[in-house]
Amino acid sequence: MDYPWATSPWNKDEDEWAVFAHVSFDLTAALELEVGARYSDYQMEQETEWLLSVAGQPPVPGNDGVFPFFPASPGGDRQDLSEDSVDGQVSLNWTVSDEHFLYGLVSRGHVTGGVNLFPPFLAYDEMEVINFETGWKATWADDRFRTQFTLYYEDFKDYQANFSDPTVGGINNPTNRNADTTSHLWGMELSGQARFGGLSLDFGAAYLDSELGTFSDVVDPFRAPPDNVVNLSGAEVPFAPNFTGNIGLSYAIPLGDLSLTPRVDVSYSGETQGALWDSPLVTLESRTLVNGLLTLAPSSDRWSAELWVTNAGDKHYISGIQNNATLYYAAPPRQYGLRAKFNF
Numbered sequence: 001m002d003y004p005w006a007t008s009p010w011n012k013d014e015d016e017w018a019v020f021a022h023v024s025f026d027l028t029a030a031l032e033l034e035v036g037a038r039y040s041d042y043q044m045e046q047e048t049e050w051l052l053s054v055a056g057q058p059p060v061p062g063n064d065g066v067f068p069f070f071p072a073s074p075g076g077d078r079q080d081l082s083e084d085s086v087d088g089q090v091s092l093n094w095t096v097s098d099e100h101f102l103y104g105l106v107s108r109g110h111v112t113g114g115v116n117l118f119p120p121f122l123a124y125d126e127m128e129v130i131n132f133e134t135g136w137k138a139t140w141a142d143d144r145f146r147t148q149f150t151l152y153y154e155d156f157k158d159y160q161a162n163f164s165d166p167t168v169g170g171i172n173n174p175t176n177r178n179a180d181t182t183s184h185l186w187g188m189e190l191s192g193q194a195r196f197g198g199l200s201l202d203f204g205a206a207y208l209d210s211e212l213g214t215f216s217d218v219v220d221p222f223r224a225p226p227d228n229v230v231n232l233s234g235a236e237v238p239f240a241p242n243f244t245g246n247i248g249l250s251y252a253i254p255l256g257d258l259s260l261t262p263r264v265d266v267s268y269s270g271e272t273q274g275a276l277w278d279s280p281l282v283t284l285e286s287r288t289l290v291n292g293l294l295t296l297a298p299s300s301d302r303w304s305a306e307l308w309v310t311n312a313g314d315k316h317y318i319s320g321i322q323n324n325a326t327l328y329y330a331a332p333p334r335q336y337g338l339r340a341k342f343n344f
Contacts, residue, residue, distance in 0.1 A: 005052075006069050007059045010117065012046040030095045034105075037088040042081075042112045049076035050119060069119060079115040083126055104134040111160060118173035125178050128157040145194040156183035156213070161276060163218055164324060179213030185237060186210075198252035198261075205245040210237040212276070221324045222279040232276055239320075241270035241286070250293075263293040274321030281325035287317050302343055309336040 020038035027033055055065020068074050091105035113126040133152040139145070158178040187208035194201040215232040223230070250263035267289050274282040290312040297304035311334045320329035 005059065006050055008048045008050040008069075010046065010048055013044070015043045016112075017041055032093040032095075034089070034091045034093065036090075037086065039086050040084065042083045042085075044081040044112075044114065045078065046080075046115060046117070047076055047078050048117065077119075077121065079121050079123075081113060081115055081123065083112060085110050085112075085126060099139045101137040102135070105131075107131045107133070113158075113160075114176060116173075116175050118175065122175060122177075124160060124176045125158045127160045127178070130155040130157075141194075141196075144196055145192065147190070147192040150189045152188075153186040154184070156185065159183040159213055161212075161215065163215070164221055177215060177218075179215055181213035181233075183212040184210070198254070200250045200252075201248070203245075203247040206243070208237075208240055208242055208244075210240060211235075212237065215276070220277060222277055222281060235276040235278075236273060238273050238275050239284070241272040241284075243270040244268065257298050259295075259297055259299065261293075261295045261297075263295070265291040265293075267291075275324065277324075279325070282321050284318060284321065287315055289313070289315060304341045306339040306341075307336075308339065309334065311335065 018038055018040035020036065022034070022036040024035075025033045050069035051059040051061065051066055052069040053059040053063065053066045055063075057063035057065055059066050087108050087110060089105055089107035091103060091107075094102045096102060107130075109129045109131070111127040111129075113124050115121055115123045131152060131154045133150065135148070135150040137149075138147050140147070156179075160176055160178060162174055162176050164174060185208070187206060189204070189206040191204040192202065212232070212235045218230055218232055220228045220230045244267075246265065246267040248263065248265040250261050252259050252261045269287055271286045272284050274284055289310075292309045292312055294307040295304055296306075311332060314334035315331070316333065317331050318328050319331040321327070322329070
């Protein structure tokens with residue numbers, strides 16, 4: 001193995017405890033108020049001893065050319081973090097009628113902060129999320145058709161993201177950072193389920209729009225110096241396509257005491273990025289997938305047999321990207337098989 005290189009043990013202890021409460025009030029026979037709160041306490045300690053070897057020896061204390069990795073301290077370094085936070089929710093539920101239900105809520109959540117593993121052990125703050133949401137649930141056609149609709153808007157304070165940061169000696173260290181300004185996200189979702197005799201239908205559609213806050217002086221791994229230090233502002237949330245949708249359709253065909261049910265599912269996912277960068281190397285292309293299922297079962301449901309296929313069109317696509325386009329995850333190709341089940 002070539003040197004120089006660095007290594008360290010990583011000992012990390014995390015402790016968290018929380019207490020929560022939830023109450024509801026019937027303001028009227030049709031109007032309900034719900035209030036909930038959660039207090040949490042988070043404690044973290046980590047220990048490292050980063051050693052650098054420059055003399056062709058493994059980075060073990062006592063070997064030639066091995067010394068503490070600046071700015072680490074001889075004998076190792078210790079970092080600690082202490083946080084407490086209050087989350088909560090206030091919602092109003094309105095049962096308009098037996099067929100229609102409306103709700104609105106405001107909630108607060110968070111993701112704990114932390115301390116980076118690599119020198120100079122920069123700390124990053126917790127991420128706060130304020131969510132505003134309203135929804136409508138309805139039934140139609142004598143409860144044979146049900147729909148759900150949701151509209152939401154979210155504010156993110158101190159959005160957390162991971163970058164490769166040349167903080168020590170030009171070495172690119174993975175570093176978590178907070179956005180300098182508030183991030184925003186909003187979207188809407190519609191879903192439904194219907195059953196008319198032997199015909200069954202379910203569907204869903206969603207739209208998402210996001211604008212992350214500013215990350216200043218960030219090293220773009222897809223640009224060459226000196227133009228690789230950029231100011232990110234308004235980037236979209238990774239792995240979050242603007243449009244997604246799905247529809248499933250099945251029909252039960254009676255065959256005496258048996259039922260043969262073919263089903264087809266189609267799903268769509270729009271283009272998105274696997275990171276905050278706009279490089280095509282981290283682009284996840286849009287895709288449409290088709291799955292199929294053919295089920296044979298008796299009316300007693302004592303047993304069933306299924307022929308199934310996923311990704312029927314044998315689409316070849318990348319489902320995930322990691323480590324700044326150095327690691328790609330290929331999605332499964334077309335797969336098919338037979339399942340049998342017997343209820344004792």
